[in-house]
Amino acid sequence: MSVLVQKYLDEIRAEHADITDGAVAHYIPELASVDPSSFGLSLELSDGYVYETGDSAVEFTIQSISKPFTYALVLDQVGADAVDTKIGVEPSGEPFNEISVDNQTKTPKNAMINAGAIAAVSLIPGADPAERFDRLLDFYSVCAGRRLDVDEEVYRSEKTTGSRNRAIAYMLQSFGVLDGDPDEVLDVYFRQCAIKVTSSDLACMASTLARGGVNPGSGIRAMSPAVVQRTLSVMMTCGMYDATGMWATTVGMPAKSGVGGGIIAVLPSQLGIGVYSPPLDRNGNSVRGLRACQSLSAQLGLHVMSVTRESRSTIRATHDIAPGVRVYELHGDLLFAGAERALRTVEHDSDGIDVAILELSRVDDINDVARRMLAGMRESLERAGKEGYLVDPDRRVMPTGRPSAGAVIFPTVDEALRAARDR
Known part of the structure; x- marks a missing residue:
């Protein structure tokens, strides 16, 4: 009977495969060279069973989908109180790469924008950048159920063109948000964004959140249920940039997108979704990915407000x-x-x-x-x-x-x- 669900996924992908709206990200040179026709869709149930269609094995860089996982890592490692002194939980109402902080607290408004993600990286325990990144990569790999690695070319491209993120990091240092060297923090951040994943890796990472922090395939606990609750809450309110309100009403799952073309969506206690399609809309969200998730939610009845029991x-x-x-x-x-x-x-x-x-x-x-x-x-x-x-x-x-x-x-x-x- 798994063929019934596979048929749904195949039909939803086919329904949106011919969409040509949007454009691939150009501000990072290496991202401009990806194949815009790639389109993978994966769904992993909370017991670890996976459905895949299309280009689900194609690797791409995780980009901003890394943000909720680094946020979860530091919540787990240093505690919510310490994190809350450096990063807020409110929607920003600004572009994801805005050089700004909250007017009153002088801290980033949330962990799903670049300022908050850079601050989160600075909170990862470690004696040096290499130790911080190793801890981060180990955590991501547990969530994905396999050992992940970095696209070195994308990392170098991001580091070369990352002037805006440098401005954000030095601004955060000036307000006392970053305790360490901004350039060392940024090196970890650029590597974090260049980690390679597939849509099925994203579905597994999302399913780990759906299972309350336990990878459904390996049974390894990556984080506590309290960390998952906080992470999913911020994803629900801040995860899709300026389209978060539209996403919450039409799809209705905690989610995060990335300019590499990926989207993850989490239905707590039930499943995780991973999508890959590089062309982006004006908000920086995958055009096909967003529409595929809308179709999945509508056709499979996945809106969180409809499945609470x-x-x-x-x-x-x-x-x-x-x-x-x-x-x-x-x-x-x-x-x-x-x-x-x-x-x-x-x-x-x-x-x-x-x-x-x-x-x-x-x-x-x-x-x-x-x-x-x-x-x-x-x-x-x-x-x-x-x-x-x-x-x-x-x-x-x-x-x-x-x-x-x-x-x-x-x-x-x-x-x-x-x-x-x-x-």
Whole structure:
């Protein structure tokens, strides 16, 4: 049944692949040479299962998507109180590279703009820049689930053309925000932005945040739940530059973009999304990436305001009621992530069963994407010579007129079992 979710991703990528709006970043010379047609989309569930489509293995530099992870690192290493004395949590209302600080505190307004990110780098514990960067790279690598490294050419290009960031760093030093040498701090910052990732790396890093700081593949804890809560909060209010309000209403997930063309989005407790497409809009956000995330949110029902109870959704019990016939009792609220987990469990079990019966009488709430996924279960099983039935006593989960074409629905498990035996 994972083919159902894969189909959604493939269709969403195809829907937006021909968009030619936007332009690649030019202010860093090495970024101007990337292929503007590249387009990768990855989604990682909180249990580590990954869906990918398009150019999901193409490496690019992380750029400003690094900012929430460095912020999380220093929150974890030195504590929120120490970080709050140097970096605020309010939206700036200014371009990401503005040479400015808060008028009253004389500190950067948040960690998602360049001034805040440079201040965050200065807070990383270490005896010298090399030790600070090694600590940072180790942290990023744990979040990504593999060892990351730096694009040296992009690093040198950023360092050569980074005059504006130098102005920001020296301004911060003048206000007592940076304790160390601004040029040493900037060297770590330029290397941080030049770390190479793929859209699937970003999905894993986002899924690590979704899991409360635990990498879903390795099981290694990268940060505490309290750090994740603070990081996601700032991402939600400040992560998409001047388009943050639009993003919050149309996509509705904590997110961060980068001028390399990447976007990460996090649905807490459920999944992480990574997108790569280099052409940017006037706000510095990937044009295709933004539209793909809007489509994902709308089609899969991922807006955070719509899924607050999804964690209650689960397979309550499974039991075999006849040779080759297995019943899966679902309960709680069944939205995209819950339906995906349930159907992937059926797919995992399908070699050992002939008929799968999903018992839905204890499902409290369901959205249309979950209905479509459940309805598609039978088609997927039939391709493997199997059968799938739904039990919905009152047709409340699959009411007449809802998207249930192809589903075979029974009022009781006994009637579903009789059909299975007749088969």
